[in-house]
Amino acid sequence: MIKPLKLAKKAIHHAILIVLAALWLIPVYAMLIDGMKSAGGVLTTPILQPTGLSFTSLIEVSTALELPIVNSLIISVTTAAVSTLVGALAAFYFYKGRSWTNNSVFVIIAIATFIPYQITLVPVTEILSTLGLFNTYPGLIFTFVIFHLPGGALLMTIFMSNLPKSIIESARADGAGDWAVFSRVAFPLTLAGAVSTFILTFVEVWNNFFIPLVLTSTPNMYTASISLLSYTGGYGTLYNDSFAAALVASLIPLLVFVILGRYFMRGFLALGSGSKG
Amino acid sequence: MVKIVLENVTKIFTKKKQENKVLDDITFEVADGNFFGIIGQSGAGKTTLLRIIAGLEGPTHGRVKFDNTVVAEEGKIMVPIEERNIGMVFQTWALYPHLTSYENIAFPLRAKKMDENEIESTVLHLAKMLGIEEVLGRKPGRISGGQQQRVAVARALSKNPSLLLLDEPFSNLDATIKDNARSLIRTVQKEMLITAIIVSHDPADIFSLASDTLAITDGRNAQMDRTANLYHKPNNITVARSIGEMSVVQGFLTRDSRNDVEVKLGGSCKLGFRRDELIATAPGNNSDIRVGFRPESLELLDEKDISLKGSNDWALIGNGVVKICSYSAGIFRVLIRLEGLEDDIAVSSDVSIDTDSRISLYAKRHDLKLFDSRGNSILDYSTRTEKQGGPNNERRWISAST
Amino acid sequence: MTFLFVVPTLFFAGFLLYFIVWNLYYSFLDYSIIHAHNPQFAGFGTYSSVLGDPLFVTAFGRTILWVAVCLAATNALGILIASLIFFLDNGKLKSIYNSLFLYPISISLAASAVIWTWLYNPQEGINSVLTALHLPAFSGLSSPSTAELSLIIVSIWIYSGLSAIFYYSSFQGVSTQVIESARADAAKAHTIVFKILLPEAKNAFIVATVTIFLFVLRMFSLPYVATGLDPFTMTLSEQMFNYFTTEFFSKASVVSIVVVIIAAAVIVPYALFGVKRWISGD
Incomplete structure (x- = not known):
């Protein structure tokens, strides 16, 4: 028999969580209902009150953001792929030996992972201008790889450190050289970790605002997050456009989060407490 | 087949500036085609000894020879593990979890770039010999422990190694199937004429397989003798107890x-x-x-x-x-x-x-x-x-x- | 030969190092719109002019305050959320709540800024609800006195879920037998949290604190998109950008060096502390 006191406690427990969750969801709620509000609805209802559906604003914003989204995709996917694969190679190096040099290099990579990227504002602009890469895909990707490759190497090292040593040793006993051990055993067995690394890097690059702000100068190179600057809602803007723009610009990372959230979370946890959670 | 010679092998691990002598002046010889046992309590250094023979570690001092070739000497590895032509069965079997049993057994052959037909006939031959034909299409996670162990043995043997190294290969098996596994290894080793070395803490493994055995205590050669002599004529209490x-x-x-x-x-x-x-x-x-x-x-x-x-x-x-x-x-x-x-x-x-x-x-x-x-x-x-x-x-x- | 595997990573990481050295070099020059073509050596001159700039000083203080408030709040909320989720019985529900509090981190700070700017709108936003409930209105971003607080609240919304999953995962590391025996002893939930779970969560505290510290230290796009380069919300990163756009390059480099020093004081010990956990595999 459940005591009424226990039942009440349970109810309070759930109620607190539901209230917190509701607070957390307000922005998504607003994006969804207001991104699909008509101009008339905007003028007659406040932000948190729903009215009828209209896709006008959403379609308009989608068209305007099409190119920035393609730009974001190109840059994020390339950076994430390079960081994951090249990072995996580095991880294999860290995995194989535990010498003094090895550990020092690893500490340097770990430090590089966490350095705030803003600090390179001046030199990176200078270098890219000198190389003629300012306001180009290669320039943006090159810069992003500089910032995200150390993180990719760190994450892949964390995931790879879970591989039993005996599997790698047995591959060597089976006659496999370094490259074969990496490509046929170590990397395939760290695939789940590679997915985490890829997703985490992808979302971070997609959401990055500072680097494209500094390194792009023409609208055709703008990324999704930069484009949001024109929807911040000064006088005269209607809020349905702002919410529609936020929704469109966040849709891909949000979908990635919803569908592959497990990998996303594992990436963060690995960075925090190591691969075991 | 190959003759294994260890001369004054010493291994020192240095951790945080603390030297730890794991093996101390070990000398012995395993004749061509012999089945040799290494027994000792855990931490005695027997696995390190096997790893040095395999080439996974180098001896700090001393020399390892395969026939007349020096494969490692004084901290240097001259012939790396992948070129020593050894088959190795690990305590955990270390099967590749992402590959099927067939691909596991074929792995060493692919590393040798053998052609596909030859690979297939070798794998099937071994599978038949070890009774694992029906699990070839399955991954290690989906077969029993006994089958996994036999896949590991097949993989170790597929490249026709001249030396078979076994590191506690039966310790993860149910007691009821251990003897079957032992007899299978015995048969295969005799048929293929391979020199073999087994490391174990379990006297049953040693008695059933090894004709000569080295007992090590604290990294030292405590006694090397015919296996039965370790039991009946032990040099000291530790040897006597490690073998029974x-x-x-x-x-x-x-x-x-x-x-x-x-x-x-x-x-x-x-x-x-x-x-x-x-x-x-x-x-x-x-x-x-x-x-x-x-x-x-x-x-x-x-x-x-x-x-x-x-x-x-x-x-x-x-x-x-x-x-x-x-x-x-x-x-x-x-x-x-x-x-x-x-x-x-x-x-x-x-x-x-x-x-x-x-x-x-x-x-x-x-x-x-x-x-x-x-x-x-x-x-x-x-x-x-x-x-x-x-x-x-x-x-x-x-x-x-x- | 395995060293070849790490060469590409070192190549790129080398740039990062180069950038820092570059900043250090330029911070000792007077390189600005005035001396664009022949930067002069200025010693600590640029440093003293930056450190004497009231805009920099307030931006510095504001960033530190932001870090402190956000860390206190995200750790507290993280523990609360993680404990509430930890004591749920339903595994599916646990993972739904975990993701639900974490989702803001998958949205760009720019998008969050756009959304919250409107939510803080004096007439249309949350205030419309507060007014309807006869509660006092919140002036949000429109008043200098609450603008920074408003943005700090947004950052708390973004990072609490992250702190929560760190705590949650360390709670899960506590042996269920210990918790079950505490329950058998009729221990109250808060006793279990404070006496059993939290003492084991030291690692989560360090990780959450360091991670969120670094996120807030480099805070740029949230205030930049929400309020522009506004003197009442400007952070260190914005101040650096401000110097940059007005072409005081050496001053921007000085701010970079200040940020690097603050970050390094946290990152270096953290990386050394992390090495063992990160590569603890067998």
Whole structure:
């Protein structure tokens, strides 16, 4: 028999969580209902009150953001792929030996992972201008790889450190050289970790605002997050456009989060407490 | 086939500036086609020794030769593991979890860039020999432990290695299928004429497979001999215990005017030895020594039973009580405590005996082991009559009710 | 030969190092719109002019305050959320809540800024609800006195879920037998949290604190998109950008060096502390 006191406690427990969750969801709620509000609805209802559906604003914003989204995709996917694969190679190096040099290099990579990227504002602009890469895909990707490759190497090292040593040793006993051990055993067995690394890097690059702000100068190179600057809602803007723009610009990372959230979370946890959670 | 030679191999691991000598001056030779055993307690250095032979570690000092080729010397590895043509079975089997059994077995062949037809025929041949044809399409996670172990053996053998290395290959198997696995390895090794080395802490593995065995304690060569000799003629207590159960009790050694020896055990037991039964450096008059008994060389009788009294072969060790009686594989293991002795003694028995029963303990004179206070054997085994081992036909038992 | 595997990573990481050295070099020059073509050596001159700039000083203080408030709040909320989720019985529900509090981190700070700017709108946003409930209105971004607080609240919304999953995962590392035996002893939930779970969560505290510290230290796009380069919300990163756009390059480099020093004080010990956990595999 459940005591009424226990039942009440349970109810309070759930109620607190539901209230917190509701607070957390307000922005998504607003994006969804207001991104699909008509101009008339905007003028007659406040932000948190729903009215009828209209896709006008959403379609308009989608068209305007099409190119920035393609730009974001190109840059994020390339950076994430390079960081994951090249990072995996580095991880294999860290995995194989535990010498003094090895550990020092690893500490340097770990430090590089966490350095705030803003600090390179001046030199990176200078270098890219000198190389003629300012306001180009290669320039943006090159810069992003500089910032995200150390993180990719760190994450892949964390995931790879879970591989039993005996599997790698047995591959060597089976006659496999370094490259074969990496490509046929170590990397395939760290695939789940590679997915985490890829997703985490992808979302971070997609959401990055500072680097494209500094390194792009023409609208055709703008990324999704930069484009949001024109929807911040000064006088005269209607809020349905702002919410529609936020929704469109966040849709891909949000979908990635919803569908592959497990990998996303594992990436963060690995960075925090190591691969075991 | 290959002859393995280790010369003065020493391995020192340095961790946080602390030197740890894991292997100390190990020298031995494994003849072509021989099955060699390495036994020792965990931490004795036996796995490190195997890893040095494999090429996963280099010896800090000393030299490893395969036939006449030096493969590693003084910290340097001349021939890396992937070029030593060895097959290795790890304790955990270390199968590639993302590959099917077929691909696991084929892995070494692909590394050799063998052509697909040849790979297929080799894999199928081995699978047939080891009885794993039906699991070739499955990944290691989906087959039984026994099958995984056989896949690991097949993978180790597929490239036709000249040396097979086995690191505790049976420790993760159920007891019931261990003997099958052992006999399979024995058969395969003989058929393929491979030199093989097995490392294990389990005497059963060593007895069933190895003709010669090295016992290591604390990284040192404690004894290298025919496997049976480690059991019957151990150099010291650690070796004796690593290869089988042995109870050890305190004794006191006195010598008479002719230098013959009497050993006192507990209050009443006195055992006599001729002086030539002991080695020359054995302790002199009035020394503490230790006496070892194998469980099967002991006999339990009802306290009132005097049928063994006066026997030349059997010596009464003392009277005491049964502390506990447990069972394993057709034999009861009885732990007894004798009056006047501080150590328990384990005895094999064909029947179960009630706890607290009063008993007399007899030991076969020829199977007694004597050690000095540091645990080194003081018997001159060459003077002892060869009449050892195995259950004897004059075994008696006392009824449990008494 | 395995060293070849790490060469590409070192190549790129080398740039990062080069950038820092570059900043250090330029911070000792007077390189600005005035001396665009022949930067002069200025010693600590640029440093003293930056450190004497009231805009920099307030931006510095504001960033530190932001870090402190956000860390306190995200750790507290993280523990609360993680404990509430930890004591749920339903595994599916646990993972739904975990993701639900974490989702803001998958949205860009720019998008969050756009959304919250509107939610803080004096007439249309949350205030419309507060007014309807006869509660006092919140002036949000429109008043200098609450603008920074408003943005700090947004950052708390973004990072609490992250702190929660760190705590949650360390709670899960506590042996269930210990918790079950505490329950058998009729221990109250808060006793279990404070006496059993939290003492084991030291690692989560360090990780959450360091991670969120670094996120907030480099805070740029949230205030930049929400309020522009506004003197009442400007952070260190924005101040650096401000110097940059007005072409005081050496001053921007000085701010970079300040940020690097603050970050390094946290990152270096953290990386050394992390090495063992990160590569603890067998």
